[in-house]
Amino acid sequence: MCGIVGYTGVMETAPILIEGLSRLEYRGYDSAGIAVVSPGNGGPAIEIIKARGRLQALREMTDNGRAVRGTCGIGHTRWATHGEPSVVNAHPHFSKDKKIAVVHNGIIENYKDLKEWLGKKGFEFISETDTEVVAHLLDYYYKGNPLEAICKMLGRVRGSYALGILFQDFPDKIYAVRKDSPLIIGTSDQGNFIASDVPAILKYTKTVCYVDDMDIVELSTDHIRFFNTDQEEIQKEFKTVQWDAKAAEKEGFEHFMLKEIYEQPKAVADTISPRIKDGNVVLDELEMTEEDIKKISRIQMVACGSAYHVCMCGKYILEQMAKIPVDVDLASEFRYRQPILGDNTLVIVISQSGETADSLAALREAKKLGHKVLAIVNVVGSSIAREADSVLYTWAGPEISVATTKAYSTQLAAIYLIALLFGRTREVINQEDYKKYVAELGRLPEKIQRILDEKERIQWLANKFSHAKDVFFIGRGLDYAISMEGSLKLKEISYIHSEAYAAGELKHGTISLIENGVLVIGVATQPELFEKEISNLVEVRSRGASVLGLTLYGNYAMEDIADFTIYVPKTEDYFTTSLAVIPLQLLAYYISVARGLDVDKPRNLAKSVTVE
Numbered sequence: 001m002c003g004i005v006g007y008t009g010v011m012e013t014a015p016i017l018i019e020g021l022s023r024l025e026y027r028g029y030d031s032a033g034i035a036v037v038s039p040g041n042g043g044p045a046i047e048i049i050k051a052r053g054r055l056q057a058l059r060e061m062t063d064n065g066r067a068v069r070g071t072c073g074i075g076h077t078r079w080a081t082h083g084e085p086s087v088v089n090a091h092p093h094f095s096k097d098k099k100i101a102v103v104h105n106g107i108i109e110n111y112k113d114l115k116e117w118l119g120k121k122g123f124e125f126i127s128e129t130d131t132e133v134v135a136h137l138l139d140y141y142y143k144g145n146p147l148e149a150i151c152k153m154l155g156r157v158r159g160s161y162a163l164g165i166l167f168q169d170f171p172d173k174i175y176a177v178r179k180d181s182p183l184i185i186g187t188s189d190q191g192n193f194i195a196s197d198v199p200a201i202l203k204y205t206k207t208v209c210y211v212d213d214m215d216i217v218e219l220s221t222d223h224i225r226f227f228n229t230d231q232e233e234i235q236k237e238f239k240t241v242q243w244d245a246k247a248a249e250k251e252g253f254e255h256f257m258l259k260e261i262y263e264q265p266k267a268v269a270d271t272i273s274p275r276i277k278d279g280n281v282v283l284d285e286l287e288m289t290e291e292d293i294k295k296i297s298r299i300q301m302v303a304c305g306s307a308y309h310v311c312m313c314g315k316y317i318l319e320q321m322a323k324i325p326v327d328v329d330l331a332s333e334f335r336y337r338q339p340i341l342g343d344n345t346l347v348i349v350i351s352q353s354g355e356t357a358d359s360l361a362a363l364r365e366a367k368k369l370g371h372k373v374l375a376i377v378n379v380v381g382s383s384i385a386r387e388a389d390s391v392l393y394t395w396a397g398p399e400i401s402v403a404t405t406k407a408y409s410t411q412l413a414a415i416y417l418i419a420l421l422f423g424r425t426r427e428v429i430n431q432e433d434y435k436k437y438v439a440e441l442g443r444l445p446e447k448i449q450r451i452l453d454e455k456e457r458i459q460w461l462a463n464k465f466s467h468a469k470d471v472f473f474i475g476r477g478l479d480y481a482i483s484m485e486g487s488l489k490l491k492e493i494s495y496i497h498s499e500a501y502a503a504g505e506l507k508h509g510t511i512s513l514i515e516n517g518v519l520v521i522g523v524a525t526q527p528e529l530f531e532k533e534i535s536n537l538v539e540v541r542s543r544g545a546s547v548l549g550l551t552l553y554g555n556y557a558m559e560d561i562a563d564f565t566i567y568v569p570k571t572e573d574y575f576t577t578s579l580a581v582i583p584l585q586l587l588a589y590y591i592s593v594a595r596g597l598d599v600d601k602p603r604n605l606a607k608s609v610t611v612e
Contacts, residue, residue, distance in 0.1 A: 007071075104130075104131040142167070146173070184211065260406045307351055317419045490584075511543065518546070
């Protein structure tokens, strides 16, 4: 959620911090600030500059960082959890004597108790944040040894955190530590970095280390040292990020979301192609033998947001193709319902970032219960990837827009691969059908591109419906699962009230909301359910709703019922989700643009939700 960046080296740090923070804007924020150790006639001092609102305000205050001198500093974009958005509540936060500065991503759960205890020790608080507690705790414990103070502070705080810390007494050093919130370290010939995510530092280095929970890091201009909480030095491995720096740029597109929609043919191909060899699905990364796959009695899928909608699709696909019972849970509910999973249950956790707090907690709960966990993630080296028993990377590249598109599509592609492998291994898919499915899987990127090439009608429809107040998406089976994602896309970036319903449920209450002026989007791509879906669309139209139909080429009966129709190419029934979602993404995008909204930064939302 919040974004952290830090740099110490031979270059001026403030421009680097502001540049890095701009790369983290997608995470969502309401204020921003930097702390720089500035050289002064009386010796080095920490200077903090903060601003409410968009990063542009901080840019103007600092002349893009050029007005702030110093080669060591930390920066932050804040997404409010404690206290309203304001300059006072913005990070970084000072200690009492202003010799320690802190930025923080996460939540200190016991901050009230610590605040009361520190108040009795004479510490005064100027903000409403939980983070200021950390600054004062460090001040209380600091006796000249930063590492010792950090370890004692860690012994007092509970919650999730990624911390960047400056000590005025050590003007060229940054200290960092994490627990349950993402943090990476980068290194280059010109200095060293901390960041919440790779895009923040990709311009300067591709050599990174993913910090583990309770690792403490000391960075200076020319060295990086890692310690455990016993203050013992430990060794860590650095990796090379494969993303090109241009992957985190708009490259001529008006918004990252549109760019990422157009990247889907390549992203889906990158997920599928390397895993099809000689006409067979090969997933060595699952680390599962044929016997392991045959022994699976049940699959439990867990995720949040759009990844949860992938799980809903996965339930239909895996149950039908592999004949394995599948349950789906929201990660935020999974561990609190005391799940009973049974023997030989495979748990699949899906997350784009690999840092989603609720999904990570669900993974840990599943492992505590003794179950094998397979993760489907995009970010190599992320927490979920490291803690899962096996991981299937989607290789979608960086996704910057808050509203996910290519991550969703590549997660779906990963599900198809798993379903085909499991179905064939368990001998519930015959060889003829298997070869047909594998061949069609390879054609999906081309068919996605065809939809993108014919976007003009969707643009026209978006302009027509941009003033809608209430939209209902309906579908049956897989079409219901894809309707959930279409509805989420629309509401999260256009702020139009939108709901998704299984079409057969309309008569059980929801149809009372259908009246003149309501838009109903009917998704109907499943042949055996097409006629039933048409009947439901007749019902809503007779009650005054406008109807937009989404179906396959050839299903021209839709035009007898719908006011407007969008067609997608035919494919295997199981794979239509990958095609049907594209017009829904485009529709949401163009409606948001027509309404003059900030597509990549929807209000109140963050890209990576790293707190509960």
